Amino acid sequence: MRWNRKRVLVTGGASFIGSHLVDKLLSLGAEVKVADDFSSGKLGNLEYPSTNKGSGVWTSENLAVHKVDLKDKTSAKLMIKDVDVVFHLAALHGGRGYIHTHPAQCCTNMILDQLVFEEAYKAGVEKICFASSACVYPSYLQESTGSLYLLKEGDADPFVRGKAFSDLEYGWAKLMGEMALKAYHKQYGISTSSVRIFTAYGPRENETHAIIALIAKAFVKMDPYQIWGTGEQDRNFTYVSDIVDVLVLAAEKIDDGTPVNAGRDDRITINEVCEMIFYITGWRPRNIKHDLSKPQGVASRAADLTRAKKILGWAPKVSYREGFKRTVEWYFTHKARGDVKANLNRLLTER
Numbered sequence: 001m002r003w004n005r006k007r008v009l010v011t012g013g014a015s016f017i018g019s020h021l022v023d024k025l026l027s028l029g030a031e032v033k034v035a036d037d038f039s040s041g042k043l044g045n046l047e048y049p050s051t052n053k054g055s056g057v058w059t060s061e062n063l064a065v066h067k068v069d070l071k072d073k074t075s076a077k078l079m080i081k082d083v084d085v086v087f088h089l090a091a092l093h094g095g096r097g098y099i100h101t102h103p104a105q106c107c108t109n110m111i112l113d114q115l116v117f118e119e120a121y122k123a124g125v126e127k128i129c130f131a132s133s134a135c136v137y138p139s140y141l142q143e144s145t146g147s148l149y150l151l152k153e154g155d156a157d158p159f160v161r162g163k164a165f166s167d168l169e170y171g172w173a174k175l176m177g178e179m180a181l182k183a184y185h186k187q188y189g190i191s192t193s194s195v196r197i198f199t200a201y202g203p204r205e206n207e208t209h210a211i212i213a214l215i216a217k218a219f220v221k222m223d224p225y226q227i228w229g230t231g232e233q234d235r236n237f238t239y240v241s242d243i244v245d246v247l248v249l250a251a252e253k254i255d256d257g258t259p260v261n262a263g264r265d266d267r268i269t270i271n272e273v274c275e276m277i278f279y280i281t282g283w284r285p286r287n288i289k290h291d292l293s294k295p296q297g298v299a300s301r302a303a304d305l306t307r308a309k310k311i312l313g314w315a316p317k318v319s320y321r322e323g324f325k326r327t328v329e330w331y332f333t334h335k336a337r338g339d340v341k342a343n344l345n346r347l348l349t350e351r
C-alpha cells in the first residue's frame with residue numbers, strides 16, 4: 001500500500017499517540033486530516049507551523065486540524081467525507097487512575113466508536129484501523145505477580161465461551177469496538193483492523209500514565225517518592241514510535257478485522273522502572289513509599305508477539321533504556337518545575 005497522497009483521517013490525532021502517528025503519515029507523503037475535540041489532545045502536540053483559519057480549523061502543508069466533537073453525527077460525517085483511510089484513536093481514556101474513577105465516561109466510547117465506524121462505512125472509505133487496548137484481555141490471566149504468561153490475541157474473543165472478561169468498562173468498550181469492526185468486514189467487506197496497544201510511553205504523554213507520572217515525581221524531587229501499589233506489578237511498556245509502526249502496518253496488511261498485539265514480550269516491574277529513572281536523572285529520593293491504597297491495575301501483563309511478527313513482520317526496536325532516556329529528556333526540557341509541583345495531584349488522575 002502506498003501512502004503518498006492518500007487522504008487519511010486521524011481521529012484523536014492531537015493526542016500523544018495520535019500526534020506521533022500524524023508525524024509518521026506526513027513523512028510517508030499522506031494528506032492528513034485530524035479531528036479532535038482537544039478534551040485531552042493538544043494543538044501543540046502537532047509541531048508544525050500552522051495557519052488559523054478560524055472556526056476551529058488550523059492548516060499547514062498536507063495537514064488540516066479540526067476541533068470537533070465526533071460524538072456529533074453531523075461533524076463525524078463531515079470529517080469522514082473524501083477520506084481514503086481512517087485511523088480511529090479518539091476516545092475518553094487515561095491511565096489507571098482515570099479509567100478506575102471514570103467508568104461512565106469510558107462507556108461513552110462505545111457511542112463514539114460506532115458512530116465513526118458507521119459514517120466511515122457509509123462514506124465508502126477503503127480502510128478503518130482502530131486503536132484498541134491490552135485492556136480487552138481478561139484480568140484473571142494477569143493476576144499473578146511474576147507470571148511468565150504472554151497474552152495471545154485469542155485470549156479475548158467475544159464469540160468464544162470463557163474468552164471475554166475485559167479489564168474494566170474501558171476494556172469492554174474497546175472489545176466492542178473490535179467486534180463491530182469484524183462485523184463491518186463480515187457484512188460489508190470493508191477493510192478493518194484493530195491494534196491492541198500495550199501501555200505506550202514517550203514524549204507528549206500526560207502524567208496519568210505510569211512512566212510520565214514516575215518521571216514527573218523525579219522531576220519535582222518528590223521525597224518520600226510515592227509509588228502506587230507494591231511496585232512489583234509488571235508491564236511491557238512500549239515506546240511510541242514502535243506503536244505507530246504497528247498501526248501503519250496493520251492498516252497496510254490486515255483487512256478482516258483480525259486484532260493484533262502492539263507491545264513487548266519482556267516485562268519490567270514498576271520498581272525497576274523507578275531505578276532506571278533515578279539512574280537516568282542522576283537523582284534518587286532518600287525514602288520510597290509504596291501507597292497500597294492507590295489503584296495499581298493487573299499484577300502482570302506482557303504480549304505474545306507471534307501474530308505481529310507473522311502477519312506484520314514487526315517487533316519492537318526501542319529498548320527500555322533508550323526509550324526512558326528519550327522520554328526523560330523530553331519531560332525535563334518541556335516542563336516547568338513549579339507548575340508540575342503545584343498541580344501534581346491533579347495531573348496524576350485527570351486527563
Ligand SMILES: NC(=O)c1ccc[n+]([C@@H]2O[C@H](COP(=O)([O-])OP(=O)(O)OC[C@H]3O[C@@H](n4cnc5c(N)ncnc54)[C@H](O)[C@@H]3O)[C@@H](O)[C@H]2O)c1
Nearest residue numbers: 012015016017037039040041070089090091093197199200
Ligand atoms: N496510551 C496508551 O498506552 C494506550 C494504550 C492502549 C490504547 N490506547 C488508545 O490509543 C488512543 C490514543 O491514546 P493516547 O494515550 O495517545 O491519548 P488520549 O487518550 O488522550 O487520546 C484520545 C484523543 O481523543 C480525543 N477525543 C476524545 N473524545 C473525543 C471526541 N468526542 N471527539 C473528538 N476527539 C475526541 C482527545 O482529545 C485525545 O486527543 C486512545 O484510543 C486510547 O484508548 C492508548
